[in-house]
Amino acid sequence: MSAAKAKVSASSGRRLPYGALMWLFATLLIFGVGQQTVTLHDQEKFTGDFDFTVKQVEGENSLIFSLTAGTYLYGVTPEVILPTPTGSFSRGDETAPQVARALFDTLDSITEITIEARTITVVYGSDMEAEQVRSRLRRPVNNAVANDRGTITAEVSGTAEKTILFSTSDDRFRYAQYQPALVESIEDYDSRAAAEAGSDLARFIVAESRPVQSLRLEPTRLVVGYAEGTAIEPFARNLREILNDFHPRASLAPHLWLLTVAPEIIPPLLAIAVEPLETGLPLFLFTLLMVAVESGIFFVAREGKKNLLIHLVHIASVFLLFWSIFGHEPLWDAILHAIFPTSAQLVHPQGTVIDFTAQHLELVLTSSIYIISVGLFLGVMVTRDNFREFLPLVNNLVNSGQTVPTLAIVAIMGPIIGLGFMPAVVALIAYGLLPVVRNTIAGIESVSVSIVDSARGMGMTSQQILLRTELPIASRIIMAGIRTSMVINIGTATLGAFVGSGGLGIPIASGLSMTVDAFILLGAIPAALLAILTDYVLGRLEVVLTPRGLLIET
Amino acid sequence: MIEFKDVIKEYPNGFRAVDDLNLTVHDGEICVLIGPSGCGKTTALRMVNRLIDVTRGEILIDGQPNDEFEPEVLRRKIGYAIQQIGLLPHMTIRDNVAIVPRLLDWDEERIRQRVDLLLDMVGIDPSIHGDKYPRQLSGGQQQRVGVARALGADPPIMLMDEPFGAVDPITRAILQEEFLQIQQEVGKTIIFVTHDIDEAIYMGDRIALLRTGRLVQYDTPDDLLAMPRDDFVREFVGADRSLKRLHLISVKDSMMNNVPCCEDDATLEEVEACLERHRSDSAFVVDGGNGKLLGWVERTALAESGSLAEAMRHAPAASIAVPEDATAREALSVLLSHSFDVTPVIDAEGVLTGGVSIQRLQDLVEAPGIHAAMQRERGR
Ligand SMILES: Nc1ncnc2c1ncn2[C@@H]1O[C@H](COP(=O)(O)OP(=O)(O)O)[C@@H](O)[C@H]1O
Numbered sequence A: 001m002s003a004a005k006a007k008v009s010a011s012s013g014r015r016l017p018y019g020a021l022m023w024l025f026a027t028l029l030i031f032g033v034g035q036q037t038v039t040l041h042d043q044e045k046f047t048g049d050f051d052f053t054v055k056q057v058e059g060e061n062s063l064i065f066s067l068t069a070g071t072y073l074y075g076v077t078p079e080v081i082l083p084t085p086t087g088s089f090s091r092g093d094e095t096a097p098q099v100a101r102a103l104f105d106t107l108d109s110i111t112e113i114t115i116e117a118r119t120i121t122v123v124y125g126s127d128m129e130a131e132q133v134r135s136r137l138r139r140p141v142n143n144a145v146a147n148d149r150g151t152i153t154a155e156v157s158g159t160a161e162k163t164i165l166f167s168t169s170d171d172r173f174r175y176a177q178y179q180p181a182l183v184e185s186i187e188d189y190d191s192r193a194a195a196e197a198g199s200d201l202a203r204f205i206v207a208e209s210r211p212v213q214s215l216r217l218e219p220t221r222l223v224v225g226y227a228e229g230t231a232i233e234p235f236a237r238n239l240r241e242i243l244n245d246f247h248p249r250a251s252l253a254p255h256l257w258l259l260t261v262a263p264e265i266i267p268p269l270l271a272i273a274v275e276p277l278e279t280g281l282p283l284f285l286f287t288l289l290m291v292a293v294e295s296g297i298f299f300v301a302r303e304g305k306k307n308l309l310i311h312l313v314h315i316a317s318v319f320l321l322f323w324s325i326f327g328h329e330p331l332w333d334a335i336l337h338a339i340f341p342t343s344a345q346l347v348h349p350q351g352t353v354i355d356f357t358a359q360h361l362e363l364v365l366t367s368s369i370y371i372i373s374v375g376l377f378l379g380v381m382v383t384r385d386n387f388r389e390f391l392p393l394v395n396n397l398v399n400s401g402q403t404v405p406t407l408a409i410v411a412i413m414g415p416i417i418g419l420g421f422m423p424a425v426v427a428l429i430a431y432g433l434l435p436v437v438r439n440t441i442a443g444i445e446s447v448s449v450s451i452v453d454s455a456r457g458m459g460m461t462s463q464q465i466l467l468r469t470e471l472p473i474a475s476r477i478i479m480a481g482i483r484t485s486m487v488i489n490i491g492t493a494t495l496g497a498f499v500g501s502g503g504l505g506i507p508i509a510s511g512l513s514m515t516v517d518a519f520i521l522l523g524a525i526p527a528a529l530l531a532i533l534t535d536y537v538l539g540r541l542e543v544v545l546t547p548r549g550l551l552i553e554t
Numbered sequence B: 001m002i003e004f005k006d007v008i009k010e011y012p013n014g015f016r017a018v019d020d021l022n023l024t025v026h027d028g029e030i031c032v033l034i035g036p037s038g039c040g041k042t043t044a045l046r047m048v049n050r051l052i053d054v055t056r057g058e059i060l061i062d063g064q065p066n067d068e069f070e071p072e073v074l075r076r077k078i079g080y081a082i083q084q085i086g087l088l089p090h091m092t093i094r095d096n097v098a099i100v101p102r103l104l105d106w107d108e109e110r111i112r113q114r115v116d117l118l119l120d121m122v123g124i125d126p127s128i129h130g131d132k133y134p135r136q137l138s139g140g141q142q143q144r145v146g147v148a149r150a151l152g153a154d155p156p157i158m159l160m161d162e163p164f165g166a167v168d169p170i171t172r173a174i175l176q177e178e179f180l181q182i183q184q185e186v187g188k189t190i191i192f193v194t195h196d197i198d199e200a201i202y203m204g205d206r207i208a209l210l211r212t213g214r215l216v217q218y219d220t221p222d223d224l225l226a227m228p229r230d231d232f233v234r235e236f237v238g239a240d241r242s243l244k245r246l247h248l249i250s251v252k253d254s255m256m257n258n259v260p261c262c263e264d265d266a267t268l269e270e271v272e273a274c275l276e277r278h279r280s281d282s283a284f285v286v287d288g289g290n291g292k293l294l295g296w297v298e299r300t301a302l303a304e305s306g307s308l309a310e311a312m313r314h315a316p317a318a319s320i321a322v323p324e325d326a327t328a329r330e331a332l333s334v335l336l337s338h339s340f341d342v343t344p345v346i347d348a349e350g351v352l353t354g355g356v357s358i359q360r361l362q363d364l365v366e367a368p369g370i371h372a373a374m375q376r377e378r379g380r
């Protein structure tokens, strides 16, 4: 250890491993601060979703209200266009609103349409499959939804009646999962008088509920003593309502702070919520890896490589971009809203950006693992003396893999393997093999014959020559091939959406087919960022993995 | 001992690179393989450690055919150094030298000691260069490391394929000299390939001259120069083979003890008599007390001077004389640059011990090889 330290101080003077420290800081931030991150929310669209379980204390006039874990919901349940008159409309009805008329136009067999605040019921008369009817009608119904945060789902409510019910989904966006708290510390009031002089919540409760005689407030529990002869059922129900009425945002969620610091800077509708970071573990591992990478680079840093500050800025910006953009729906929401203020759809119905990114990474990583292992294997094989005759064949194969368009490969694959994840992986492998195979061959061929000859002459076995001589010397070129392949792969993987493999191609594909520009960006921006990040990370890895002696320029 | 027995090498394309080679390299000797480019030197060398397989015939190492070993096991016992050096660029100098010991599973402490010893031996300071990488060293330094690496596990046999071929002539001369010194210490059995006849003559205990895969002549350097077997050899060793032979002869062996010489306290008459006796126009003057060479005196100066001290010319001994361990060629060089008939020879103390004359050198190069003469002697 001390020897290693001495070497570092000798080779790098008093400079600090800024890069590694930066990543270490990021790691600590993620785990040390409880995997939490800070986002701004539209306060108006929060509703607290938590509840109490009520238990009666045996032999006492006392109820215990226990808080269950709550979820903060963001956004409101979407509603059908508000100026639209509600009611039942039949074909040819003069008063029928725009939506109803659009639906009548779409399908001739519709006889009656009922519009309510959150549902549209369509009665139709044809023999068409309900499923077909539903898909025909989905687009115009969705277009009719004024609220830009929701989706409409359809249920077929019975083929006999030939009725389809479209209803706005109740699936609101979940932001915060938290343990709510009634109060910060325990408060005990043994009489109404005491409670009336107590905290806001205590005063509120005794003012609203007559039977309450004593009160004990704990962070997650409320113990209420009530007057002899009180009817417990209505009392408990009433008390529950009272508790929910008491403005939950400020009092029950210590994680939710109303911003009072600088109201003139922060719009009044914004509140800051500290919420758990879903991507915590992968991010943590990622930053830890980068700590290793940056320390590695620092340890091999040679004299004259004084651009560590540039690295620092690099790392910080890439990291911040990655971290702040990928995990946070509201940010996407805000960005897209700013770009497309009039778009009816901003948030993709099928998932969040982080979902798509996760699928995308799965696709890229799975195929890359195959690409790297197969590519290395092929590259190594055809440079062995025994298999050298296959070199042109393999070269042609991997070349043609890249010339045939990916979509074509997928199309060919489709009938054979079917649609989904694996065909996309196979296509990506075919497409991504070239750089890895080519660079592995080039890297190994770049090892001069005299080096291999002297290694053999010293008595290394073929395996030792490969592992101790050829691969280390070729490592830099091979790494460059892997890097190219993976970066290309990230772009190509967006095509996987066309075969249902998931990934960032989904918003792009649906954006294209539905002509929603926002969706295209929702897929394209993260994909581009991912490619940049991958290139950067692999570039750093390349520096670390290249043997130090090879970094010396001659 | 390495023996080539009727060795033939035919490459897959039918080309016969080595044709019926019979050759014995004795323990502790440097055998130089020489010949024009493409004559099969490298092929012959690489068959010893089985980098190339023999087509017919066999190569014995200490009496044992070399194909009885696993190739890797065999190679680890044979040092291998090549012109392109082939240091592994991703390993430090120390690690490069330690390759074979590591392959042989030596323990690390022993390896460390061995590596430092070898680097010191080849003139690379391990504390300065040990942890550097090959690309940080000059060509000459890399070549030294290459030699150290070949000596890594103290192999009894070394194969060297033009090991000093890639460095400039001055560095090459230094490396050759240093290597001979190392060889004096380690006494390896060495096959050394070169195409440079001067190097062969300087380095070789024996020289094997090859031509299109066939052994033309296998002799000591002196005999090769003295008695080229045919025109090919004669042409190959060059028209200056006589001069080259002078390289091989030391002054000590070629000097005559009887040179015109007088002590600094001699009278003019005594000097005159000495010149007469030697039929010479000049004589060397030595210190009467310790015999050290002081200068010389010429016949023409005697008439004009009153004493020897007045007549003689002083000169530092090193500028007019050659030391006893110089080669005859150096003596010739001094002979040509002064006007003396005889170049004086001095010992380490500067005492005049003899001289070399042009006549004497002529006699030497015309004589048959010393070794050949001795063999003839033995044969008789
Ligand atoms: N693998 C090979 N296949 C065919 N011919 C070869 C091969 N290697 C060398 N040769 C030929 O064998 C001859 C001797 O080669 P080599 O031993 O390398 O000569 P050199 O004396 O210059 O070291 C040359 O003419 C060369 O062209």
Ligand SMILES: [Mg+2]
Pocket: B041, B042, B043
């Ligand atoms: Mg050669």
